[in-house]
Amino acid sequence: MKFTMIHNNINVLNLEKSMKFYEEALGLTEVKRIAPESGEFIIVYLGDGSGCHKLELTWLRDRDEPYDLGDNEFHLAFGTDDYEGALAKHQKMGCVEFINEEMGIYFITDPDGYWLEVLPPGRG
Incomplete structure (x- = not known):
């Protein structure tokens, strides 16, 4: 028996603002959307294309x-091929915690x- 990781979920208050952040900060783009006619929820899946x-x-x-x-002791991690460039970009965006x-x-x-954790090349 084999298992494959499919997705992680987070709930957001402003979907458009969150989608814009994830695209600008991490290059994630929409790959699928679920939006029932009732409008009670919208689920958007983002991917990095890889x-x-x-x-x-x-x-x-x-x-x-x-x-x-809570104590925010959980996080997602992202690797980058340009750690210093990514850090500079995120500092400019004002989102470095x-x-x-x-x-x-x-x-x-x-x-x-x-x-969201950012790791240099070869880490993870």
């Missing part, structure tokens, strides 16, 4: 208060406060 794993953004029509992220120079990694936050 594999089958997706990030699922879920927007709920009736949700208007921020999600409780924490730089761990000892480990050679940093974290950015999305519009809903989710942490």
Whole structure:
């Protein structure tokens, strides 16, 4: 028996703002959308074009208060082929939350406060 990772889900308050952030910050683009006629939710799957794993953004029509992220001890990680360039870009965007120079990694936050780890080439 074999299992394959398919996607991770995060819920967002402003779908368009989140989609714009993920495209600008990490190059993720929409690959699939589920939007029932009732309009009660929209699910958008984002991909990086290199594999089958997706990030699922879920927007709920009736949700208007921020999600409780607890201690925010969970995160998604992204590798990059240009760590210094990525760090400079994210600093310019104002989304760098924490730089761990000892480990050679940093974290950015999305519009809903989710942490995203950025790793240099060969790490992960």
